[in-house]
Amino acid sequence: MTVSVLLADDHGMFRSGVRAVLATQPDLECVAEVGDGHEAVAESNRLRPDVALIDVRMPRLDGLAATRAILSGPGNRTRVLVLTTYDSDEYVYRALDAGASGFLLKSLPPEELLAAIRIAARGDALIDPSVTRRLVARFAATCAPTPTAPGLDRLTPREREVLVLIADARSNAEVAAALGVGEETVKTHVSRVLSKLGLRDRVHAVVYAYRHGVASPGRGMPDPPSP
Template sequence: MTAPIRVLLVDDQELVRAGFRIILGSEPGIEVVGEAADGRGAIDRARELNPDVICMDVQMPGIDGLTATREIVADPGIRSAVLILTTFDREDYLFDALQHGASGFILKNSSPEALVEAVQVLARGDALLAPDVTRRVIERFARSADAQAGPAAASVRPMPTTVDELTAREAEVLALLAQGLANSEIARRLYLGEATVKTHVSKVLMKLGLRDRIQAVVFAYEHGIVTPGASPA
C-alpha cells in the first residue's frame, strides 16, 4: 500500500487552514499531519514532521512565508517541497517565491481540484509551473536579460559549456519543457513514452545542476536556448 502524502498547512488565518484541511483531508492518499500560523512555526514544524509538501502562505506576522521557505529549502534535514498559496496575484510574489526555492505557486482562489493536483505534483518530485505562469517567467527574465545585455546582445547570449553535455534529445526536451509543456505533451510531440520523457527531464536537471523544472525554464530563457515569443504550438 502506498504511503499517503503528508502535508503541513501554514497560514495565519485559522479559517483558511480549516478549509484546506477539509479539502486535502478528504482526498484519498493525502494526510494533513500538522499546521502552523506563522513562518517560525512553519520552520519548527517542518523540522519536526518533515512532511512531503508544505502549503505556505506569504504574508504572515513575524517571519513571512518567503523567508520561511528559504530557510526550509536550505535545511539539508528537510526534504519538503513548498507550495506557495496567496491571494495576491503579483509578479513580485511569484518571482520571490521561485527565487526562495518554492516548487509551486497557486492562488488561494484556485479550485479545490487545483489544490489537490498541486500537492500531488509536488509530492511526485515535480514542480508546478502552469503555462500562464511560465509565460510570466519568460517575460520577466526576457526583460531582465535585455535590460542588462543591451540591444546588441539581446539576440545572442553565450551558451554555457554545460549545455554541451546534453544529448540532442535532451536538448529538445529542455526546449519544450521551457515552453511550459507537461511530460505528457512532450511525449506526444516527440513520439516518446511519458516515462522516457521523465527520464530525459531528470537527466537534464542533473547535468545542468538544476533543482527542478522551474529552474530549467529560467535557465533556458536566460541562456537563449529558447527565445521570448516561442510557442509550443
Template sequence: MTIRAIVADDQTVVRTGFVNLLTTQDDIEVVAEAADGEEAVRLTAQQRPDIVLLDIRMPKMDGIQAARSILSEADGATKVLMLTTFHLDEYVFDALAAGASGFLLKDATFPELLHAVRLVADGKAMLAPEVTKQLIAEFVHRRPTRIATPDLTGLTAREAEVLLLIAQGLSNKEIAERLTVTDHTVKTHINRLFTKLNLRDRAQAVITAYELGLITPGSRAHG
C-alpha cells in the first residue's frame, strides 16, 4: 500500500529536501507540499493524505493550529508528524495534546525519516526519548496539582513497571533488557496496559504515569 503524504514547511530548502527524500521510496507518494499552515489545512482537505509532516513554526497558521484543524476533520484517516529543529521545543505538549502522533527532528537521518513516516502512517506513535523528556517537563510545569484520574488497580505489577519505564523514555528493546524478557513479552505488556488504561500511544502513557504518581519531577531512566 502506498503512503500518501503532504510536507508542510515554510523553508523551501527544508521542504524540498524532505520531498525529494520521500519520493525515492516506492511505497511513499508526496501528493502535495505547503509553505504555511493554512495551505497545509486546505491541501489536506483536498488530498486526504495518510500523513502530514508539519513544521511547528509557520506563517499564517502555525503547525499546532494546523494539526488541530487537520485532525478534527480527518476522523482518524490522516496522521500528523510534527517537524522541529530542537529537541526541547516549547510546543511539544501542545502538539501532542492536539493529537499529533509524534515528532521528527529536522536533522534526522534518512532511515529515521522513513521509519517515522511509516510508523505514524501505520497508526503508531513516534516519540523520541528527548521529546519524551520535554513532554514530562512541560506536563509538570502546566499541571503541577492535577489530581490523578486513571485507575491502576487493573494493572499487574509488571504492567505498571512497564508503564513507568515507558514514561522514563525507554524503548521496547531497552525495557526488554531492563526486565530480562523478550521484545515480544514487552509488546504484550504494553498492549494490555494500553487497553486497560485506554491509551492511544506512548505520549498518553507518559501523561498517565504522571497522573498516577508513578513518576515525579526529576525522575529519569538509569542505564
C-alpha cells in the first residue's frame, strides 16, 4: 500500500529535496507540497493524506497551529510529523499537545526520515531520540495531574504496568524485558491500552500518563514478575 504524504514548509529548496527523496521510494507518494500553514490545513482536509510533514515556523499560520487544525477535523486520520531545525523542549511539548505523532529535527538523515514516515503511517509514534527522555523528564517536573483519568478503570493490571513503562519512554523490547514477556505480547498490550484510552499513539500515552497521575517523578518501573 502506498503511503500518501503532504509536505508543508516555506523553504522551496527543502521541499524539493524531501520530495526528491520520497520519489525514490515505491511505497511513498508526495501528494502535495505547500508553503504555509493555511495551505497545509486546506490541502490536508481535501486530500486526507496518511502523513503530513509540517515545519514549525511558517507564514500566515505556524506549523503547530496548523497541526491542531488538521487533527481537530472530524474523522481526520492524518498523522502529523513536525519538522524543525530547533531542538527545543517547548516546541516538542507544544507539538505533542497539538496532537502530533512525532517531532523530528531537519538534520535527520534521509533514511531516518523515510523510516519515520512509515512508522507514523502504521500508527506508531516517535520523537527524535535526542529529545525523547528529556521530554519525559520535563513532563514529570511540570505536569500537574488531573483528579480523574478517563478510561483508566478499563485497563487490566498488566495494561497499567505497560502504560507506566511507556511513560518512562521504554521501547517494546525494554518493556518486554521488564515484564518477562515477549515483544509481540507487549505490542498487543500497547494496542489495547491505546484503544481503551482513546489515544492516537504511544507518545500521547506518555502525555496521558503524566497528565492523569498514572506516572510520576521517581515512581520507577514496576517490579519484575514473580517466577
